[in-house]
Amino acid sequence: MTKALERREKLRADLIQAAERMIAERGLAGLKTRDLAREIGCANGAVYNLVADMDELVLRVGSRTLLRLDKVLSTAVSAGNPSPQETLVRIAIAYCDFAAENLELWRAMFEHRMEPGKEVPDWSVDDQLQLFRHIYAPLAALFPDRGTEELGITARSLFSAVHGMVALGLEQRLVAVPLPALRKEIAGLVRAMIDGLIARAA
Template sequence: MVDVSPRPAQPDIRRALIDAAATILAESGPDGLSTRQLAREVGVSTSAVYTYFGGMDDLVRAMAYEGFARLNSALTASAGSADPVADVVRLGRIYRENALRHRHLYAVMFGGSALAGFSLTDEDRAHGLYTLDLLVKAVERCVRAGRFRDGDATLVAHELWMSIHGIVTLEIGGYLFQPYDADTCFDAQVCTLLVGSGDDLDLARASIALAGAGPAAEEPAA
């Protein structure tokens, strides 16, 4: 007797569909993303798209959620140190590295023209805020250590995030060149943000150096 029961979902196929869909969106725009094209790219039947996702809006939502999940995994893999300011800088570097490595998902995470014709709810857009938790805690440690002035740690974390997001967006778009390339702009902007939060300039520069260098100059993965 032939077994016609549904095949169980396979995480590797789901991940492949998400990555392929994000790549298609980035390279061909919303009009290029169809179940047929997506299935062809992954090497599965069109019904697989509906097996793993209820429809295209659900697929786009899954792309955004997956992007934030990968970001959170990268951030949580970073162990804290005795220098909370260096930890803040390190989290910023990880954010940048993750965006470059998963740049197609990064575009979906924050909506924009890449999602024209698809729908993300306000709840979907607020979903990724949980990835700021580690940064908020690092900022609180900076305050307790006397490096940052007392204030709203969540607001400071948002200010840091918005600034680094802007640099990363310009870098991915290819708008940062010598002599003010992405590494130079990143370190200069982070230093300004640290000092603006109350840190001493020399201590801020030392913490930036302690946090390590930026991402290696290599072709990032999709």
């Protein structure tokens, strides 16, 4: 790699890290090109020599957030030998805690909308889908007779239920729920859903 390419890659990494800090501090709406350029020491227009557009920049930050979430979920189930149901409970609570501790970065992944006519690139979709293995594997152990597609739908449904509770529970408004209570309610929801699925399968 030439010196020029090395400098560009370093500046690109600095840009993504600066964007991550800015979103964490200000939220997605606070991400401004001129502030990013000033922070990394480049001209305003030079930002778009490092990434294609703001969509790519936000998605790159999102991939970093997803990577950290992936590690958190893996750690949550690494201790002991939890049952598949308890694994799902641990994952759900770990997801809630991660969202609470990384609120603006977590929100940004769901608030961001691509420019009209643009699709989310494959690399970003792959980063998102990778995390579903944490839900899919214990579900496959619980329901070995189910096909891949059916398990995938169940995994997405379970995630949607937990995500909805987290999103509403962490709102700084009337529906806000204290974190210890939210953890307890999420655990109860996951156990109830799995118990119901097991009963229906029987």
